[in-house]
Amino acid sequence: MERYLVAIVVGIAAGFLDRLIMLRSDYRFYPTYPHGYLTHLALGFIAAGLGAVAIPAIAKPDYVAVTFLALAAQQFREIRSMERETLSKLEESKLIPRGPDYIEGIARVFEARNYLVILTAMASSAVAYWWRWEYAVIAALLCIVFSTKLMGGSYIGEIAQVEKGEIIFDGSILKVNDVIIMNVGLTETRKKIMREGMGIIIKPRDDNARLTLDAPGQRMAIIHDVVSILGSKVDVSETELRPLARKQADKGYLALFLVANEPDQEYFMEIVKRVPVIESTRGTALKSFFGRKAAD
Amino acid sequence: MNKGLKGGILAIVTMDKDKVTGGGCPVFLAVDQKEQEKLGLFLARILDGIVHDLENGVYFICRH
DSSP: OOHHHHHHHHHHHHHHHHHHHHOOOOTTOTTOSHHHHHHHHHHHHHHHHHHHHHHHHHHTTOHHHHTHHHHHHHHHHHHHHHHHHHHHHHHTTOSSOOOHHHHHHHHHHHHHHHHHHHHHHHHHHHHHHHSOHHHHHHHHHHHHHHHHHHTOOOBHHHHEEEEEEOEEEETTEEEETTEEEEEOOOHHHHHHHHHHEEEEEEEESSHHHHHHHHSHHHHHHHHHHHHHHHOOOOBTTBOTTOOEEEEOTTTOOEEEEEEOSSOOHHHHHHHHHTSBOOGGGOOOGGGSHHHHHHHO | OOOSOOOOEEEEEESOGGGOOSOSSOEEEOSSHHHHHHHHHHHHHHHTOEEEEOSSSEEEEEOO
């Protein structure tokens, strides 16, 4: 087989495999539709193709072909707006919304994954072109491991401590430990909350984490993830049992309240620990000079 | 975006009409606590709101 053909085939295969591995449909319920899969796999294939032809094109040399990469980047920006649009549309009919920050995060990740696919395809096709295709397989595997590591991100469990909270009523005021959640008027609802409600306390480990948990977008993401697994007893026009996250303004920690379909405190805490930290809400106070000074 | 509790008062349910004055929203009078709870529940469901208790015998319904 021709040398450039091998390089292109290896590159495409590596890139496509990378995209397939990064396309996970997990408890965050996305993407759950076969069509969503197909769209992303098809785009991943195109990205892999673009990455794979770049090195043989340069080596030929055909520099004009490389400018296609710039064109491709434009194309993949579309993915972000496509995801954003879909998710924002779906948001309107959700009882517990994801929140715009979460959607933006997901959309950005989808875009970034395609760039990683291009990189993977390019690296493996380069190795296949200049050395041997056996080495390219190793390069591809390394790239795939690298991409999954890079897309990992951090989780709430890493930036904060999650503890069990006690649900208390102070007259009509619902509290989780010492954090005020809301005012509940009806006695029946109060009884139901006492029976079935669960509370947890999320204590940030440092100032960055505190700022992250302060952001309403991050709180919405936590609530959405929890509800998408444990369920909630909120219904259309019955919003009294809506899960809420409120902060202890003086001490900086967060209290989360939920009436779930599956009232399991243990898993509730585990799920919260595994909620991703949203990129756009991540606190960076400790990166600045004054932030560090003010923290101590 | 739903950041939490906000919105206007849709209705007031009270046992003591002297505790409520002014206008802007309908006021329902209840004879006892039981009726007040019931009225509160019904109004909340119909109006898509939540019942809040001011702890002075006045309930109000608010949409969030």
